[in-house]
Amino acid sequence: MTIRGKAYIVGAYEHPLRKAPDHSVAQLHADVARGAIEDAGLSRDDIDAYFCAGDAPGTNVWSMANYLNLNRLKHIDSTDMGGCSYLIHIAHAAEAIAAGKCNVALITLAGRPNSEGISGTQVRVRGVNLPDSPYEMPYNPVTLNLYAMCAMRHMHDYGTTNEQLAWVKVAASHHAQHNRHAMLRDLVTVEQVLASPMISDPLHRLDSCVVSDGGGAVIVARPEIARALKRPRVKLIGRGESTKHQMGGRIDLSYTGAAWSGPRAFEEAGVKPSDIQYASIYDSFTITVLLQLEDLGFCKKGEGGSFVADGNLISGVGKLPINTDGGGLCNNHPANRGGITKIIEAVRQLRGEAQPQVQVPNCALALATGIGGAIGHRHGAATLIMERE
Amino acid sequence: MPTPSQDRKISDPAMNPGDEPYFAAAAEGRLMLKTCAACHETHHYPRSLCPFCWSSNVTWIEANGSGVIYTFSITRRGAGAPYCIAYVTLDEGPTMLTNVVDVDLDSVRIGQRVQVVFRKSEGGVSIPMFTPTLAAQP
Numbered sequence: 191m192t193i194r195g196k197a198y199i200v201g202a203y204e205h206p207l208r209k210a211p212d213h214s215v216a217q218l219h220a221d222v223a224r225g226a227i228e229d230a231g232l233s234r235d236d237i238d239a240y241f242c243a244g245d246a247p248g249t250n251v252w253s254m255a256n257y258l259n260l261n262r263l264k265h266i267d268s269t270d271m272g273g274c275s276y277l278i279h280i281a282h283a284a285e286a287i288a289a290g291k292c293n294v295a296l297i298t299l300a301g302r303p304n305s306e307g308i309s310g311t312q313v314r315v316r317g318v319n320l321p322d323s324p325y326e327m328p329y330n331p332v333t334l335n336l337y338a339m340c341a342m343r344h345m346h347d348y349g350t351t352n353e354q355l356a357w358v359k360v361a362a363s364h365h366a367q368h369n370r371h372a373m374l375r376d377l378v379t380v381e382q383v384l385a386s387p388m389i390s391d392p393l394h395r396l397d398s399c400v401v402s403d404g405g406g407a408v409i410v411a412r413p414e415i416a417r418a419l420k421r422p423r424v425k426l427i428g429r430g431e432s433t434k435h436q437m438g439g440r441i442d443l444s445y446t447g448a449a450w451s452g453p454r455a456f457e458e459a460g461v462k463p464s465d466i467q468y469a470s471i472y473d474s475f476t477i478t479v480l481l482q483l484e485d486l487g488f489c490k491k492g493e494g495g496s497f498v499a500d501g502n503l504i505s506g507v508g509k510l511p512i513n514t515d516g517g518g519l520c521n522n523h524p525a526n527r528g529g530i531t532k533i534i535e536a537v538r539q540l541r542g543e544a545q546p547q548v549q550v551p552n553c554a555l556a557l558a559t560g561i562g563g564a565i566g567h568r569h570g571a572a573t574l575i576m577e578r579e
Numbered sequence: 580m581p582t583p584s585q586d587r588k589i590s591d592p593a594m595n596p597g598d599e600p601y602f603a604a605a606a607e608g609r610l611m612l613k614t615c616a617a618c619h620e621t622h623h624y625p626r627s628l629c630p631f632c633w634s635s636n637v638t639w640i641e642a643n644g645s646g647v648i649y650t651f652s653i654t655r656r657g658a659g660a661p662y663c664i665a666y667v668t669l670d671e672g673p674t675m676l677t678n679v680v681d682v683d684l685d686s687v688r689i690g691q692r693v694q695v696v697f698r699k700s701e702g703g704v705s706i707p708m709f710t711p712t713l714a715a716q717p
Contacts, residue, residue, distance in 0.1 A: 311654065311656045311660070312658070313658070319595060320595075321595060321626065323592070324592030324593055324594050324595070324598050324602075325592070325624035325676065326624075327590050327592065328590055328591070328700055328704075328706045329664055329676055329678045330654070330659055330664065331676065332657060334652075335654045338654075339652045339664065339665070339666065340650070342650045343650035346689045346690075387656070390652045390653065390654040391652050391655070392652075393652075438620075438622040438623075438626075438631055439621075439622045439673025439674055439675065440672075440673070440674070441666055441674040443649075567676070
């Protein structure tokens with residue numbers, strides 16, 4: 191069953207805060223839920239499907255459905271695939287709408303790791319009864335070094351350089367300077383990235399995303415409802431999801447799950463990478479962007495380094511503008527999960543509502559892609575393709 | 580300036596039923612793998628079924644303890660830093676997550692040959708790690 195043209199993104203809202211010590215996590219979810227439904231021009235009672243992931247209090251739908259007093263839910267989904275969960279939620283919402291299960295889906299993400307003092311060099315306990323844990327946790331795998339090992343191998347295999355990786359951050363800073371809500375608004379240079387502290391070779395502090403509070407929400411609705419609303423229409427035309435892991439020990443860190451989710455989305459949408467006018471590319475780290483650009487076919491495998499260099503990702507300068515809100519690297523990475531902000535900026539671009547300095551002229555076709563988990567051991571990937579109607 | 584590897588607190592493995600033989604052998608200085616009698620593939624981490632053919636006919640074998648560094652990173656911030664996390668491809672085929680120890684961390688390279696050594700976790704469980712056997716190879 192295709193979702194092509196079966197559902198629309200009709201509402202989107204990003205929380206303005208980046209540090210919210212006085213807010214509860216439930217309050218942040220509620221703030222963004224109300225913001226998105228108001229943006230759509232719908233009301234709470236129109237919501238008949240709700241999606242949230244592990245960042246929600248209690249990690250599933252119960253607590254937030256209760257807090258928000260959602261009483262008309264006919265479809266619920268707590269799929270948790272880390273930071274890309276929300277891209278998967280949109281695909282699943284479109285599938286549920288296409289199947290006639292529901293009409294208006296709410297998807298929320300929120301959290302406050304900035305206020306809680308969480309960092310990417312802390313060991314995260316990911317659950318109990320994990321079969322992999324005894325063979326990994328004694329070695330102190332943390333978010334930073336699980337991504338750093340992929341960067342190290344890419345440099346070895348393809349000659350990718352620290353300078354090339356730094357260009358991903360430089361592009362993000364060029365975009366973030368125009369976003370008044372961005373956590374980091376100062377322009378940075380390649381030299382500044384390389385001079386920032388080395389956290390886990392070869393990744394510097396400025397190769398890493400911000401740790402921010404806040405969140406975002408999206409509303410997905412069936413076509414008849416979208417057409418009755420006043421907002422510019424963003425039609426879903428392709429989606430793909432995948433998971434990649436250690437392959438029983440045949441480990442290959444040269445690619446991500448986007449190598450599978452991307453082609454599935456492109457095939458459904460009937461478009462190719464060179465057609466995409468704007469892309470939101472999950473940017474937990476600079477290497478995350480480079481690998482996904484290769485995996486999605488924006489350049490050949492191994493050529494990501496030269497593709498991202500020299501401003502090629504800067505709106506109005508390069509061939510492929512990405513993350514024009516400043517992305518996770520400069521704007522916002524709420525709950526340590528960048529999925530919802532990737533969708534929201536793609537929606538802004540397709541509506542023509544991005545900051546004027548970074549708006550892609552007449553943007554009609556956009557992609558958003560995400561990674562959840564860590565590409566160094568286990569992760570999910572999800573890709574969405576959207577067009578303006 | 581070299582970055583000597585330092586001893587750090589190693590967390591105890593959160594074992595599940597079936598993991599005991601691996602760590603019992605490690606206490607005797609042996610690195611174990613699981614191999615499949617049906618498809619003859621060797622895998623890691625060890626499972627109750629072969630991840631390649633789903634046969635339950637999997638048995639323990641002793642690895643020779645040698646391998647090559649597939650990738651690594653020197654983590655310079657956070658608890659226990661500096662330390663070297665790595666994936667080592669064993670001579671038997673599987674690639675395993677590990678640490679590289681007993682070495683100037685700045686000299687670690689992809690492609691280096693390494694051999695297994697064992698370190699004790701906080702609770703006294705032997706954990707296989709690796710140390711280079713030769714200077715860095717191109």
